[in-house]
Amino acid sequence: MNFYAIKAIYISEMKRFFRTIAQSFISPVLSTSLYFVVFGTAIGSRINEVDGVSYGAFIVPGLIMLTVMTQATSNAAFGIYFPKFIGTIYEVLSAPISFLEIIIGYVGAAATKALFIGLVILGTSYFFVDLTILHPLTMIAFLLLTCLSFSLLGFIIGIWAGNFEQLQLIPLLVITPLVFLGGSFYSISMLPPIWQTITMFNPVVYLVSGFRWAFFGVSDVPITISLLAIAGFTLACLAIIGWIFKTGYKIKN
Amino acid sequence: MPAIVTIRDLSKVYDGGFEALKHVNLEIEAGEILALLGPNGAGKTTLISIICGMVNASSGAVSVAGHDIVTSFRAARSQIGLVPQEITLEPFEKVIDTVNFSRGLFGKPADDALVEKILCQLSLWERRDARVNELSGGMKRRVLIAKALSHEPRVLFLDEPTAGVDVELRKDMWDVVRELQADGVTIILTTHYIEEAEAIADRVGVINAGSILLVKDKAELMTQMGRKELRIELQVPPEAVPESLSSYDLRIEDGALIYTYDTNAERTGITKLLAALSDAGLVMKDVSTRQSSLEEIFVTLVEDAS
Ligand SMILES: Nc1ncnc2c1ncn2[C@@H]1O[C@H](COP(=O)(O)OP(=O)(O)OP(=O)(O)O)[C@@H](O)[C@H]1O
Ligand SMILES: [Mg+2]
Numbered sequence: 015m016n017f018y019a020i021k022a023i024y025i026s027e028m029k030r031f032f033r034t035i036a037q038s039f040i041s042p043v044l045s046t047s048l049y050f051v052v053f054g055t056a057i058g059s060r061i062n063e064v065d066g067v068s069y070g071a072f073i074v075p076g077l078i079m080l081t082v083m084t085q086a087t088s089n090a091a092f093g094i095y096f097p098k099f100i101g102t103i104y105e106v107l108s109a110p111i112s113f114l115e116i117i118i119g120y121v122g123a124a125a126t127k128a129l130f131i132g133l134v135i136l137g138t139s140y141f142f143v144d145l146t147i148l149h150p151l152t153m154i155a156f157l158l159l160t161c162l163s164f165s166l167l168g169f170i171i172g173i174w175a176g177n178f179e180q181l182q183l184i185p186l187l188v189i190t191p192l193v194f195l196g197g198s199f200y201s202i203s204m205l206p207p208i209w210q211t212i213t214m215f216n217p218v219v220y221l222v223s224g225f226r227w228a229f230f231g232v233s234d235v236p237i238t239i240s241l242l243a244i245a246g247f248t249l250a251c252l253a254i255i256g257w258i259f260k261t262g263y264k265i266k267n
Numbered sequence: 268m269p270a271i272v273t274i275r276d277l278s279k280v281y282d283g284g285f286e287a288l289k290h291v292n293l294e295i296e297a298g299e300i301l302a303l304l305g306p307n308g309a310g311k312t313t314l315i316s317i318i319c320g321m322v323n324a325s326s327g328a329v330s331v332a333g334h335d336i337v338t339s340f341r342a343a344r345s346q347i348g349l350v351p352q353e354i355t356l357e358p359f360e361k362v363i364d365t366v367n368f369s370r371g372l373f374g375k376p377a378d379d380a381l382v383e384k385i386l387c388q389l390s391l392w393e394r395r396d397a398r399v400n401e402l403s404g405g406m407k408r409r410v411l412i413a414k415a416l417s418h419e420p421r422v423l424f425l426d427e428p429t430a431g432v433d434v435e436l437r438k439d440m441w442d443v444v445r446e447l448q449a450d451g452v453t454i455i456l457t458t459h460y461i462e463e464a465e466a467i468a469d470r471v472g473v474i475n476a477g478s479i480l481l482v483k484d485k486a487e488l489m490t491q492m493g494r495k496e497l498r499i500e501l502q503v504p505p506e507a508v509p510e511s512l513s514s515y516d517l518r519i520e521d522g523a524l525i526y527t528y529d530t531n532a533e534r535t536g537i538t539k540l541l542a543a544l545s546d547a548g549l550v551m552k553d554v555s556t557r558q559s560s561l562e563e564i565f566v567t568l569v570e571d572a573s
Contacts, residue, residue, distance in 0.1 A: 016341070022371025026357075026364070033359060101355030105414070108319040109372040110344040267281055267322045 019111040023119025024126075027093055031127050038127065039134055042081050046135045049077055050142040053199060064201050065232040070143040075226040076198025077139070082132040082157065083164045083193060083218070087185045090124030090168025095175050098265065107266065113259030117169065124165040125158075132157050145229070152237070153228035159244045160221055164189075166251035173264050192218040202234040217243060270294035271346075271422055271453050272318065277327030279313050279477075287313040289477040291327070295422075295455060300448055301482075302464035303457040304565060305474035311457040312352055314474070315424045319349045331422060345373060348420030352427045352457075354407045358400035362391060362410055365399065366417045373418035385416050388443060405436045412443070423447060425456040429463060441467055461565055465489075475569050489558060490530055496557045497526040497537060502550040511547045515540055 031038055054070035061069045097103040106116060139145060147153050168185075175181040196218030202210055213219055214235075224240025227233035233240070257263070272295035279288040287310045295301055303311050316322035318329050320340060328335060334342035356365060366382055386392040389409040399407060408428070415423060425444075429437050444454055444467060458464055464471050465485065472482040481488075504522035515536065518525050528535045544551065 016374040018371045018374045018376060022368050025371075026360070026368050029364065030359075097357075100357065101351075101353060102357055104319075104321050104349070104351055104355060105369060105372060107321045108344060108347065108349050110341040110374055111372065112341075262323050267316075 016109075016111045016115050019109060020115050020119045020122070023106070023116065024123050027120060027123030028126065030093075031089075031123070039131065042085065042131050043134060043138050046077055046081065046138050047142075049073070050139065054142055064204070065230065067230045067232065068143065071145055071230075072201075072226075073199050074136070074139045074143065074145060075229050076193070076196075076222050078132050078135050078157070079160065079218070079222050079225055080190070080193045080198055081135055082128050082160055083189050083221075084185050085131050086124055086128035086161050086164035087168035087171065087189055088182070089127050090121055090165040091172035091175065091181050091185070092168075093120050093124050094169055094172035095181050098173070103265065113255070116259075117166075117255060121162065121165045121169050124168060125161040128161040128165060129157065132161065147229050148231045149228045153225070156221070156225045156228055156240075156244070159248065160225070163244060163248040163251060166248065166255060170251060170254050170258070173258055189218075192216055193222070196222050197234055198222050217247060220244070269297050271297040271332055272455075273330045274314075274318070275328045277314070277317065277329060278325050279310075279317060279322065280325045287477050288317075291474075291477070291479055293472065293479055293482060295453060296470075297453055298448065298451055299469045300444065300454045300456070300467055301470050301472060302468035302485075303455065303472045303474055304459075304461065304464050305457070306459065306569065308476075309474045310477040311474060312426055313477075315349070315426055315455070315457065319347055319424065320344055345418075346421045348415035348418065348423045350408075350411050350415045350423070350425045350428055352430070354404065354411065356399045356407055356410060359398055361396055361398055362386070362402070362413075363395040365410065366413050369414040370417040375418050381419070382413075382417060385413050388446075389413050390439070404431055405433060408432060409436070412440070416447075420452065422453045422455070425454065427457055427459070429458065429460065473565060473568055480568050494527055494563070495530050497528065497540075498553075498555045498557065499524040499526065499544070499551055500553040502552050505549075509547055509549065512540070512543055515543070 050070065050073075053073055058069035058073075063069065064072045094103075097106065171181065171184050175183075195213065196216045197213065198218075202213055202219065202223075205213060220235055220240045220243035223234040224237050224244070227237045227240070258265070272293075274291055274293040274295075277288055277291040278286070280286050291310075291314065303314070305311050313322060317324045318331070318336060320336065328337075329343075330336065331343040332346050334340075334346075336343045360368075363382065363386070366386065367377060370377065370382065383392060386395055389412060391406065391409050391413060394402065394406065399410065402410065408431070412425075412428070428440055432440070444456075448454060456463075456467070468485050470482060471485050471488055473480040498520075500523045505519060505524065508517045508519060508524070512524075516527050518527075526537070526540055528537065541551075
């Protein structure tokens with residue numbers, strides 16, 4: 015293992031993050047606050063408890079997931095797309111490092127950023143609602159796995175993307191809708207039966223549900239299935255990345 | 268001298284089907300400065316990119332210091348430094364950060380003294396905290412060199428290092444290159460400029476359309492391939508080549524007679540020419556010779572090949 019290389023990539027990625035620290039934090043904090051005001055206060059005042067949890071608190075896990083997933087994906091996608099775009103990727107490709115080390119560096123940094131933002135949102139939510147986390151360790155484990163797996167997904171997108179539009183495409187067109195439709199702001203049981211069935215094909219449901227279980231002990235799907243789902247998703251991303259580096263897809267001629 | 272880089276039957280066909288390298292064989296000797304000379308699109312960058320790991324070869328093998336670049340890529344690559352043709356740097360990064368990054372990437376622990384030495388050598392130390400986008404083009408090129416040197420490579424590739432570089436920096440660059448050579452570093456540089464190869468290289472390889480046309484000791488190449496010119500100035504500048512000398516390969520340039528001959532030929536014909544001159548009653552004022560430059564040699568080679 016070339017630990018110095020992992021460290022070099024990780025640090026340089028984190029430095030990029032801290033160069034734009036204000037913007038990295040302000041926008042998620044601001045948008046989360048808006049969600050609390052709109053959903054939690056305005057709408058929530060008209061909704062009774064969901065699964066025995068006040069509506070304002072109920073949406074916290076979903077909100078964190080929404081932001082963490084989109085941030086992890088777009089951070090990781092940008093992190094690898096940018097060197098590809100400006101050509102500095104040459105150095106990474108010519109260095110004595112394996113694909114595993116490249117991934118640990120880039121994905122590790124993107125996951126760290128997403129984790130930071132997730133925790134900041136969690137902190138912000140304490141300003142708006144009363145919150146007790148029933149299973150803090152599971153909560154952290156879920157958060158970490160989500161940061162990691164969606165950073166891996168972002169890494170794949172960053173390698174695949176040929177321009178900035180494609181870079182934005184998946185986070186915007188796939189992740190955001192899936193999260194909104196994945197029970198972030200409601201319980202699946204509130205849907206008509208046919209939609210309940212359809213929703214089960216949405217992978218995000220398992221993540222949001224598992225994450226919510228860690229907070230409140232209630233969930234739409236069993237926690238073990240949630241854990242298996244996220245583990246499976248992580249492995250699938252790793253397999254695709256392994257193939258990318260083996261074939262040099264879109265990074266080596 | 269032993270070879271430090273061995274290239275065997277290397278070919279590259281790009282995705283579009285373009286054959287950029289055709290069965291290239293080349294041995295680069297330890298400690299030498301090899302200039303790869305070739306026109307645009309000859310395949311110089313492709314060759315370097317394969318050796319350094321940015322492009323996959325279609326067939327053939329390369330080893331660096333005995334390590335295959337695919338099967339033992341770590342050992343092979345840790346020997347290599349690369350200064351790319353294009354200026355590719357992260358615009359908002361600080362000079363010192365990007366140089367330290369390179370060192371780390373190549374698996375070396377931080378070494379502030381060494382990085383300071385390299386930055387000083389390249390006159391970048393004062394600008395170490397500047398962001399890359401605040402630097403001039405020539406300075407950015409120095410940063411690229413500093414990055415390549417930061418991990419103490421044994422083999423250094425300079426892909427057109429003097430493109431867009433002024434005389435001053437070029438001189439600095441050659442000083443650095445010579446110093447590196449004195450430390451035992453092997454240097455491969457590509458260039459379009461023959462004077463450059465002539466000025467710095469020990470050996471010259473000529474590449475065109477994906478094939479290496481020749482690799483020769485520079486001096487040997489110049490004498491072997493070289494045509495020499497004998498310039499004869501006469502007391503009375505001639506209007507035309509005198510009738511009696513029409514059997515010689517002569518022409519008139521600036522009022523002097525120019526005789527072109529092949530230094531490899533059994534007989535250069537100089538003695539005979541000079542005798543004929545005095546027979547014709549022409550009085551010589553001055554005689555000088557000039558060797559044809561690599562440029563002319565190169566043009567001849569490329570023309571012969573096509
Ligand atoms: N990624 C690529 N895809 C397809 N063709 C390519 C690619 N890169 C280079 N080529 C082609 O391969 C040939 C050799 O290119 P290369 O960059 O190696 O030339 P070069 O000798 O470095 O030229 P120059 O002196 O202009 O830098 C060119 O015809 C070029 O168009
Ligand atoms: Mg080139």
